[in-house]
Amino acid sequence: MELHEKIAGEITISENPGETIRKWREEFNVSQLDLSKYLGISPSVISDYESGRRKSPGVTSIRKIVYALIEIDRHRGGLILRRYNSGVPSDALLDLGDYNHDVSLERVIRLIKGTNCSVVGLNRYIRGYTIVDGIKGILSFSYSEYNKLYGWSSQRVIFFTEVKMGRSPMIAIRVHPLKPAAVVYIKPDRIDELAIKLAEIEDIPLISTEMEVKDISKAMATLR
Template structure:
């Protein structure tokens, strides 16, 4: 998947990069395909024709009857949307180009702070009512960034995600609105960045792949049991 991102980062196709990010960072590729079809106002039949497959293939992806597309099909999907965009005068690309990147980035960040005094992983976990699932070190944490995972993954480009995650060295990267934890951890693996600590809030059942990525990449992983986001943010303020 990383090869796809690199390929499109070297082009001027804004729409290709946005679609590639969506397909890579979203756990439900079928919903991504449907979302972009809706944006382009194109039917399953016409989209399938552009790709060179029968309409039932697109229908199966979107309904979840077919597994997520492989690399070859992902490229076909991206190229099809790029072709459609060009045929319509790059209207969608131009629309995305007018979006204020800083505004999107700021919208995804709920709170960001430097700590006057560094804190170790165990003490940090206790303050946010957390359970340490994967512990790779007990290094001090010098700050934290609270991110709305849904807004970050659905609205930010690969470059913006990299910029966001790049601000998290020796810091705690805290994701809210998380269901399984897979998307945030996959995103970190793809970007190749390794924050001091990753905290997931809102997880009902931790995804096995998310835990495995944390173990392999050497990322300390904590699940916060704070009752809600407000309580989590209130606990974090105790560190300031």
């Protein structure tokens, strides 16, 4: 089912459509003001719908609200759409992007101010990236969800946040047949020797960076 159909259906059958509209508006990180501007209506109309002061909008209005949220996200780069279309749990996937050309891994590392913690060479290319919440993500993914981390190609960098020692992500990667081109830990507490050893066994560069997730997303987007 397309995302717009899922949202519209959820609003329509909800016992409290206004609350459901607010839930999805906040999920897309769209303010009442921005939504009202896109729809060409007063912000008070959106507020009244969400609070229940105004009768629930009809099907046509719901459709307009849903398409507005999706189009606003597209204009911002489509992060929320990529999360949902990837099939990975949305609270675990922080960003995902694919390239239609080779990108040097060395260039990526310069962009994110990364440090190679392994002895694996960096002379390789990527075709995409995935940023995952390390706690919510790979440790609880099903087998099929893990596959979806790779987008269109396994020739990609996988970034992990919330890394304590770095063992678990590398163990999960080791036991799965698909391997990324490189792994990056974002602001790790520390990187355990076992994590480094596993990376070297699998011939996967293990990188660390102190950049914020939002800055990494912006940097990776410039490579498209």
